[in-house]
Amino acid sequence: MSLRLFSWLLPLLLYLNLFFRRELAAAEAGPIPSAAKTLVWGPGLETDIVLPARFFYIQAVDSSGRNLTTSPGEKTFEVKIVSAVEEFTRIWIQVLDRQDGSFLVRYRMYATYRDIHIHVLLKNKHVAKSPFILKGPVYHEGCDCPESSGSVWEANMHCPQAFPQIDRDLALYASVDPDRNAQEIPQRFGQRQSLCHYTVKDNKVYVQTFGEHVGFRIFMDSILLSLSRKVRLPDIEFFVNLGDWPLEKRKPTENIHPIFSWCGSNNTRDIVMPTYDLTESVLETMGRVSLDMMSVQANTGPPWPEKNATAFWRGRDSRQERLELVKLSRAHPNMIDAAFTNFFFFKHDESLYGPLVKHVSFFDFFKYKYQINIDGTVAAYRLPYLLVGDSVVLKQDSSYYEHFYNELQPWEHYIPIRADLRDLLEKIQWARDHDEEVKKIALAGQQFARNNLMGDKIFCYYYKLFQEYAKLQVTEPKIREGMEHVEQPSDDLFPCYCHRMKPKDEL
Incomplete structure (x- = not known):
């Protein structure tokens, strides 16, 4: 072979070798996502769904329209969140690879911003309908700005029409008398058990504790305050069991008392809520808990x-x-x-x-x-x-x-x-x-x-439970003697200005 021919063939051979190595690597890596075909959806793309950590999903789809079923790589997608009207945004973003071709994107806002743009990028190309625009004020978890209409809030949250467990639990009660319960439940359980007696009135939370070990009250306080910042709660009065074991052991034909507990059993009649552990993991996602x-x-x-x-x-x-x-x-x-x-x-x-x-x-x-x-x-x-x-x-x-x-x-x-x-x-x-x-x-x-x-479903469950329970009340919930006001945490560093609050008339 002449030197001239060899000098011509060598670059070609090197190029072909590189080309086939790339093709082989691509084949081993699996299908490549398409920016246009990939799907993006979820509650974190909607302005009115306020959660401690907002989230949405990305499903990688290849150019032929097939969903990827294995991970295309942890760093495949990039997510940026900016405000159209503010230079700096204090938002923590995580893109979580679920290893099945889909990704869960979560972000926690530490302040309220207007007109947020969520950019989902694949190799600097916008994915699906990116940028997704959340118009108007987008409230962070600490913002006290409740939706006045429960039905509007439920529709915004895409809450289920009903939760079968709530229906089962409340079916035992034809009615609930807050006045009678306020007298009888502390007498029956207040000495040997640890209880919280709550009243929500005008969307403010009040509580009185009974028993020695009442530290777990913090979980119930937190979910009530968080929920009341998002939606106006019905006026309601109820008792929460702070212990592990459900309490109401009487038969439905007897004079049973409504007790809210984090756990139920086939031998008791307690009204079951999501556990304090699951509740806290929702409230503190991207906060002080790591398991959520x-x-x-x-x-x-x-x-x-x-x-x-x-x-x-x-x-x-x-x-x-x-x-x-x-x-x-x-x-x-x-x-x-x-x-x-x-x-x-x-x-x-x-x-x-x-x-x-x-x-x-x-x-x-x-x-x-x-x-x-x-x-x-x-x-x-x-x-x-x-x-x-x-x-x-x-x-x-x-x-x-x-x-x-x-x-x-x-x-x-x-x-x-x-x-x-x-x-x-x-x-x-x-x-x-x-x-x-x-x-x-x-x-x-x-x-x-x-x-x-x-x-989102945990918040829906709590709201639906309070809403349905409130309908059973036959006397007016009251702020009882001995109750203290559970105040909303102050947010002096990043205050929000709720667009639903009517400004006071000037004198």
């Missing part, structure tokens, strides 16, 4: 085929069945990895069921395909976070329930196991033998959590 329904979605472990096919559990010794689980794990370590991180209730048995193991990050739970959910003192409040991950839940049959349990279907959203765990090994083996079917159950549980347990 959004952060879990970006930390679901390796892809399904690469997960460890062992059933996993960590926790404390708050129930006899948890001791049995650890015993099972020792006898069958190839099937179950279960251990205690803390001893409190059965300290005398620590030598039998210890030693304690180090705390495991909740996100690391999802390195395992099978998550065991066993009651603690009452229902195990981790279930929402387990469901929204990328593993299947083996849930213990239980008489305790949270506000959403009755909407879950066994074998559709989770794998049921007996209360005494007698069939646990059998169910784990079944799961190993039916991998594709189990993966579908895991995905259905995940979708249920995504649809029903995010912050």
Whole structure:
């Protein structure tokens, strides 16, 4: 070969080598998202949906219109949020890769701005209908600017028409008498239990506590104040149980009292609310908590085929069945990895069921395909976070329930196991033998959590509960003697000016 011919061929060969390497890398990386075809939607793109952390979704779609089902890369999409009329915006943004071709974008506003523009970019190209424009004042979580019409607020929030659990709980009460309850409930429960007696009047919150351990009042105070900043609440008077166990054990035919609790049971008549844990995670998302329904979605472990096919559990010794689980794990370590991180209730048995193991990050739970959910003192409040991950839940049959349990279907959203765990090994083996079917159950549980347990639905649930309960009242809610006003937190650094507030007439 002549030198001239070689000098001509060499650049061509180098170019072809580079071209094929790029093509091979692109093929290995999978389909490439299309800026025009990719979908963007969600409540965080609507002005009137005020949440502690607003959020929306991106579904990557390729040029042929097919949804991507694997991650195109954590940094694929860039999101910028600016105000058209203000130079600086104090907004914290996170783009969370859900590893299934979709992304969850969340942002927390620390001040109120006008005319926000949300730019969603793919390699500097606008995605879908970007920029998305939120017109008018866009209020942050601390802004006290309630919508006066509950029906308008519910429509803006896209709240469900009804929540079956609320209907079930309130069906036990033909009417509610605040005057009678104010006398009888403290007499019946106030000495041995910890309670809060709340009145909401003219959208202001008042409270009186009963009992010794009332620290958990902060969770109820916080959700009431947050909700009252967003929508005008009905005048309402009610009692909240601050303990773990539901209280009202009388039969419906007897003189039952309405008690709001974070957990219900088949043997009690309490009115169930979202748990304090889930409530706080909503209020403090991107704040002081790290475990919330959004952060879990970006930390679901390796892809399904690469997960460890062992059933996993960590926790404390708050129930006899948890001791049995650890015993099972020792006898069958190839099937179950279960251990205690803390001893409190059965300290005398620590030598039998210890030693304690180090705390495991909740996100690391999802390195395992099978998550065991066993009651603690009452229902195990981790279930929402387990469901929204990328593993299947083996849930213990239980008489305790949270506000959403009755909407879950066994074998559709989770794998049921007996209360005494007698069939646990059998169910784990079944799961190993039916991998594709189990993966579908895991995905259905995940979708249920995504649809029903995010912050917008939690606010809707509380509002609907208060609204429906208020309709049952036959005497006027009152600010009782001994009640204190729960004031809204001050926001002197970033005050907001509510467009719904009519300015006072000048003298």
